[in-house]
Amino acid sequence: SRVGGGRLGKMAVTADAPQVKFENPQNVEVIEVSRRLEASSEELRSESLRTQAGLPARPSISGRSQEILAVVRILKAALLGCPGKTRMDPFVVARWFPQSGVPWDLSRTATAWHSRMAPKWDHTCRAQPLAEGDSIQFDIFEDHCGPLGWPEFIGQSRATLPELLGLDSAGLVTEALTAGPCDLILLDKAGEDVGTITVQVILTKPTSKRDSIVLNPTRANPDLFRMPVSRLRVSGGTAPFFRLLLRSTEARPSIEYFIGKDLSRAHDELLFYEESLALLMNPGEMQFAHLGAFMFEYGGILVAPIEGDPPEEHPKELLVLRNLFDNAKRLRMVDLKIGQQTAQAGWQGKSRLASLRNAIIDGLSNSHGQGFRLEGFTGRPPTLKSMDPLLDLGGTKDDSSSVVKKVLRIHLQRLSGADVMRHFADVHQEPEELDPEALESKLSPLEYVEIVMHEITIKLAILAVACRFCPVPQKWIGSSVALGFDAGVLPLRTATEESIREDVRVNIFDWGRSELNTIDKHSQFSDAEQRDRGRFWSYYMGGIDRLGWGAARDYY
Numbered sequence: 001s002r003v004g005g006g007r008l009g010k011m012a013v014t015a016d017a018p019q020v021k022f023e024n025p026q027n028v029e030v031i032e033v034s035r036r037l038e039a040s041s042e043e044l045r046s047e048s049l050r051t052q053a054g055l056p057a058r059p060s061i062s063g064r065s066q067e068i069l070a071v072v073r074i075l076k077a078a079l080l081g082c083p084g085k086t087r088m089d090p091f092v093v094a095r096w097f098p099q100s101g102v103p104w105d106l107s108r109t110a111t112a113w114h115s116r117m118a119p120k121w122d123h124t125c126r127a128q129p130l131a132e133g134d135s136i137q138f139d140i141f142e143d144h145c146g147p148l149g150w151p152e153f154i155g156q157s158r159a160t161l162p163e164l165l166g167l168d169s170a171g172l173v174t175e176a177l178t179a180g181p182c183d184l185i186l187l188d189k190a191g192e193d194v195g196t197i198t199v200q201v202i203l204t205k206p207t208s209k210r211d212s213i214v215l216n217p218t219r220a221n222p223d224l225f226r227m228p229v230s231r232l233r234v235s236g237g238t239a240p241f242f243r244l245l246l247r248s249t250e251a252r253p254s255i256e257y258f259i260g261k262d263l264s265r266a267h268d269e270l271l272f273y274e275e276s277l278a279l280l281m282n283p284g285e286m287q288f289a290h291l292g293a294f295m296f297e298y299g300g301i302l303v304a305p306i307e308g309d310p311p312e313e314h315p316k317e318l319l320v321l322r323n324l325f326d327n328a329k330r331l332r333m334v335d336l337k338i339g340q341q342t343a344q345a346g347w348q349g350k351s352r353l354a355s356l357r358n359a360i361i362d363g364l365s366n367s368h369g370q371g372f373r374l375e376g377f378t379g380r381p382p383t384l385k386s387m388d389p390l391l392d393l394g395g396t397k398d399d400s401s402s403v404v405k406k407v408l409r410i411h412l413q414r415l416s417g418a419d420v421m422r423h424f425a426d427v428h429q430e431p432e433e434l435d436p437e438a439l440e441s442k443l444s445p446l447e448y449v450e451i452v453m454h455e456i457t458i459k460l461a462i463l464a465v466a467c468r469f470c471p472v473p474q475k476w477i478g479s480s481v482a483l484g485f486d487a488g489v490l491p492l493r494t495a496t497e498e499s500i501r502e503d504v505r506v507n508i509f510d511w512g513r514s515e516l517n518t519i520d521k522h523s524q525f526s527d528a529e530q531r532d533r534g535r536f537w538s539y540y541m542g543g544i545d546r547l548g549w550g551a552a553r554d555y556y
Helices: 028-046 161-165 209-215 267-280 283-292 352-364 366-370 389-393 401-413 417-424 445-469 497-502 519-524 527-555
Strands: 011-013 020-022 069-079 090-097 104-108 120-124 135-142 152-160 182-187 193-204 230-232 241-243 258-262 298-304 316-322 331-338 372-378 480-486 505-509
Touching: 069 090, 069 104, 069 135, 090 120, 104 316, 135 161, 135 182, 135 193, 152 161, 152 193, 161 193, 258 298, 267 283, 267 298, 267 316, 283 445, 331 417, 331 527, 352 366, 366 372, 366 527, 372 401, 372 417, 372 480, 372 527, 389 401, 417 527, 445 480, 445 497, 445 505, 445 527, 480 527
Parallel strands: none
Antiparallel strands: 011 020, 069 120, 069 193, 090 104, 090 135, 135 152, 152 182, 182 193, 230 241, 241 258, 258 316, 298 316, 331 372, 331 480, 480 505
């Protein structure tokens, strides 16, 4: 029989108060939406992420100035010619070396493609508290095939902060200061001169919440994790991910409860996670709790060595986030980018050229038509794997892996919402069909996916209502929704339906180009800025509504 049954009914949200009025109170699904919203809010009120297992803590940074921040800018380089090379595609990794302690990767520039011997980056690194004796190392590499190749080391240079500032001692600085650009000599492994790199250091005083977060971010306790950590391959996105294993399961139900994301490639998300954590811990901001229930649990920043890296490689700073692959034998997950416009020139460092490129993708993909598009598909069913998008372009499987990857991404981005849900819920080959005897002890694939799709429909309806609960419009450009379930195993008939539903994933993530707007912030915006956030919030809610409607139609 159909699980749950019935239709969703109509919901009306009042504009003057964050509450929901139901036109059909007898409907089972509508009552379920109301119940779960209250349950998620109560759970966030009672849980303190900072005290469980000592994960997120806010220790003070001893020995560092709490008054001055150092901002490093990587401007350009002048490289000497190399035999046999007519062009270069370099990028820079900046590493911060404290006077005492473990160094870490501060930031990574974008790759200056086809820049020959004079690359320009104009990259601004994440601000750090000023401390006398700290130094910065700049390693320059040549990119080979993006994430598919191994970068080639070109040269490096290292200097202390006083040297970069042109001062005798950085510890004597108590005021804001802008030093002129300085050229540092790059040396290769043999000590030979390979060119120069131009950098600049700016000293500034903390004036905002962003600066206070930089001074005192949430730190994860490294003693709770096994070291070193290993790399993972995931579908969609560009930032590397790492497997984190807890030493015990006293505070979390599984040792793989968390996953690590390279902070040097995701530092734009740090402020969002820190602000959301502070909001959820504030009893006066519980209007955001409904949306917070769909965000990844954030455990702070972890400094960890990487398995397989060379001995001279330094530990990385990782964002500790909830792991969607936890307790899944074969996770099937779709990464759906929400909004009919996924970029804006001048917003969060987005250039006009990059925004124009995104606008073309929006127009050619499903974003323009339905307000969302498929960016990644983990655990694709055999039917989708068998579709070869190269046939439409006259290509073959002998083409380079980078070409195959790009064509596959275009193919996924152009899938309609109905096609995405059809492939997502395709279980006629995975999990394997059971014989009549096995059906007595396990649910059939159709019974299982019916529960999954019903739960996704319910959670997307809750998410749509939670967006209306938010007291101010948000500007979440390019953020995503993850839908997932375990397609590798069929549940036993003795398992409760509630336990099956708990394993269904519906989360919102990817905050690199997003701003967490609050009532205080919104009241200080101009009329034009408020209208701008209202416009993008309507794009986001429209994409969520259309996605939820597609899931409900597929379930029906």
